[in-house]
Amino acid sequence: MTTPAAPRAHEQQPQPPHGLLGYYESPIPIRRATLGDAIASEWTKIRSVRSTLWTLSVMVVLMVAIGLMSALLIAAADTDMAGEPVVALGFFGVLLGSICVITLGVLTIGSEYSTGMIRTTLTACPSRARVLTAKAIVFFLLAFVITTVTATVVAVFQTAILGAGLDSGSVWLRATVGVGLYIAALGLVSLAVGAIIRHSAGAITVMIAVVLLPLVLAMFMFSDKLRGLQRFLFEYSIPNQLGALYGSTVTESxxxxxxxxxxxxxxxxxxxxxAYLALDRRDV
Incomplete structure (x- = not known):
């Protein structure tokens, strides 16, 4: 039995560094992860789950159906809207649609805690601040675009149905872009509450209470001693603030x-x- 000859000098194989056998160097360049990578990941997640499609679809249907129904009913009743902006009729649909945005905001992070997916997310991206920032950016832009486009379409149809003159440019801007920014910011609050509470049902309940409870409580404050608190709750309730963007409020102040x-x-x-503090200081 012959022994194979040793390889010649020019045929010597490169030795792995530090004596490691099986050393492999990937041809793919290695670079540090960035916020853009986290945003791309969050966009993939938010558009690939059914909750996004259902919540945003229901919001669009509510805004369009209620907005057009309001305009048709006023047109059929031949009601005079002198002094009131036509686009203000979109208020009712947006108020109900905001519940859908709140739900999606909570689920954007709350669902990962309920399923344990948050561990995988933070393993892939250990920077918790980067994860929350990416979620906030993706969610805010998505909610803003959908709400603004839908509010604009509803306002156009309402004006056409009622045959009224165009409202001022400032009213239109607040009733479309302003409302879109407001609802998206409200969704960010719900995302933050979801990150703090870490329980989807609990966070959604808290946010619905934040939206509706102040106005409901104010309606049942009959005591003269509570007039100041009642006025404050009316003025700063979310429905009244939405009405202010449309140019139609419950109170004069x-x-x-x-x-x-x-x-x-x-x-x-x-x-x-x-939410940043809670995410950084607590275990997942």
């Missing part, structure tokens, strides 16, 4: 113009700050 949007953006910033 309180936020007006773009003030409700600035107030909601501030609340969203504070809520997200709390």
């Amino acid at each position: 309180g936020p007006s113009g773009w003030e409700p949007l600035l107030l909601m953006l501030g609340i969203a910033a504070v809520a997200l700050g709390g």
Whole structure:
């Protein structure tokens, strides 16, 4: 039996570094993960789950159906809307549609905690601040675009149905872009609450209470001693702030113009700050 000859010098195979056998170097260049990578990942997740399609579809149906129904009923009754902006009729559909945005905002992060997927997410991207930032950016842009486009379509049809003159440009801007930003910011608050509570049903319940409870409580405050609190709850309730963007409010005082949007953006910033702290300091 012959022994194979040793390879010649020019045929020597490269030795793995540090004596490691089976060393392999990938031809794919290695680079650090960025916020853009996290955004791409979150976009893939949010568009591939059924909850996104269902919640946003229901929101669009509510906004369109209720907005057009309101315009048709007023046109059939021949009601005079002198002094009231026609686009304000979109308020009712947006108020109900906001519940869908709240639900989606909570599910964007709450569903990962309920299924345990958050562990995989944070393993792939250990930077928790980057994960929450990516979720917030993707969700905010998606909610803003869908709400703004739908509100604009509804406003156009309402104006055509009632045959009224066009409202001022500032009213249109607040009733479309302003409302889209407001609802998207409200959704960010729900996303932050979902990150803090880490329970989808509980966070959704809290957010629905935040939207409706102040107005409901104010309606049953009959005591004269509670007039100040009642007025405050009316003025700063979310339905009244939405009405202010449309130019039609429950009270004569309180936020007006773009003030409700600035107030909601501030609340969203504070809520997200709390979510960052909670996500960074607690185990998953």
